[in-house]
């Protein structure tokens with residue numbers, strides 16, 4: 001099944017220019033001292049320093065202790081200090097924790113005594129330079145071609161779509177890959193905590209939340225940005241990760257004509273994702289009855305994709321479901337692709353393929369209603385049921 005060539009083409013470079021001036025970056029890299037090689041190693045996703053003698057890294061989901069060492073605690077504190085001051089932050093006894101984004105786009109969390117008990121702690125979540133496109137994800141076996149074609153249709157049909165899964169299961173990567181299917185003429189607003197998405201379209205407005213100054217002022221939350229984005233005439237709103245009260249504003253936007261919104265949610269299963277969404281709406285602080293919240297969710301969300309990262313194994317899409325409505329107080333979902341029965345265990349899921357369940361997706365009808373013909377292969381996969389007179 002062919003996916004649109006433009007959409008599955010190589011992960012080219014973004015048109016956005018966001019690199020810091022080379023001088024600033026080389027100064028910063030030099031300031032990293034013993035961590036420099038690790039920061040420049042693209043195969044690492046995380047660098048974790050626990051005091052001067054222990055530096056751990058994560059590679060392909062596994063944590064290893066390296067032989068990188070600092071001379072002593074003062075050396076480590078000096079490096080942390082250079083890293084945080086380079087981005088205009090401070091770290092000292094009065095402000096012993098700091099979260100910031102580094103010049104190369106990585107995210108850093110640093111803490112020192114008195115809050116850090118076993119020496120200064122530094123965690124760098126590397127900014128992944130490599131963007132996978134849908135073709136890559138198919139090649140890795142993370143998703144089947146059929147399911148990828150279905151998701152392309154879902155994006156084209158402007159379905160409201162949620163990608164759920166555990167930490168590091170590949171949610172943001174899939175979201176970024178799917179964003180390629182958005183038409184070039186659409187105006188897209190992206191909202192993130194730390195800008196990770198790289199859209200290929202020209203007309204993209206990227207917003208990033210702000211944790212605020214040390215005195216607590218100047219905080220701009222994801223929720224503030226979602227509300228703000230509604231005044232920006234967006235064709236689509238993409239929220240990098242939905243964690244709290246912004247869920248309510250997103251659902252409201254989805255239910256009031258802002259179709260085609262995309263987001264990710266940290267959850268252990270599709271059902272868990274719906275439960276979390278409910279909790280997040282409650283976090284918005286409005287006293288809404290649970291049934292009303294569920295109705296809101298059921299009418300706003302169209303498609304739920306769930307990812308799983310198998311132990312030491314690949315990251316996989318394990319189900320693609322459509323939300324069909326409510327039965328009593330329960331939101332009803334229908335799997336369009338699933339691993340089938342008996343694949344609940346991670347071991348099974350590692351070898352089983354995602355298969356179409358045979359249920360004809362509502363999304364196909366939606367696409368046809370928009371006057372866009374569904375791809376032949378999907379029509380063959382999901383034939384229109386014959387009506388028996």
Ligand SMILES: Nc1ncnc2c1ncn2[C@@H]1O[C@H](COP(=O)(O)OP(=O)(O)O)[C@@H](O)[C@H]1O
Pocket residue numbers: 045128130137140142165166167168169170171172173174264314315316
């Ligand atoms: N399908 C995949 N196959 C291999 N590596 C992947 C895949 N999806 C994501 N990754 C890598 O896994 C890491 C975490 O991915 P990310 O999309 O940020 O996860 P999440 O958003 O779920 O926390 C990144 O380094 C990313 O490049």
Ligand SMILES: [Mg+2]
Pocket residue numbers: 171172173241264
């Ligand atoms: Mg993510």
